[in-house]
Amino acid sequence: MEQCSSCKANIANKPGTVTFACPQCGKTTIIRCPNCRKTAAKYICSECGFEGPN
Numbered sequence: 001m002e003q004c005s006s007c008k009a010n011i012a013n014k015p016g017t018v019t020f021a022c023p024q025c026g027k028t029t030i031i032r033c034p035n036c037r038k039t040a041a042k043y044i045c046s047e048c049g050f051e052g053p054n
């Protein structure tokens with residue numbers, strides 16, 4: 001099951017969801033649901049501790 005990296009919501013097949021590799025280490029896949037994109041909710045890479053979206 002795929003979960004949003006910020007709110008842990010199940011985002012399976014949800015339109016507007018984005019997935020991308022961690023901008024810092026590239027080892028983990030960050031998943032963001034439409035709601036968290038809209039509110040610019042933070043995510044933290046479990047591998048390197050990078051905090052986004054900044």
Ligand SMILES: [Zn+2]
Nearest residue numbers: 004007033036
């Ligand atoms: Zn979310």
Ligand SMILES: [Zn+2]
Nearest residue numbers: 022025045048
């Ligand atoms: Zn990382």
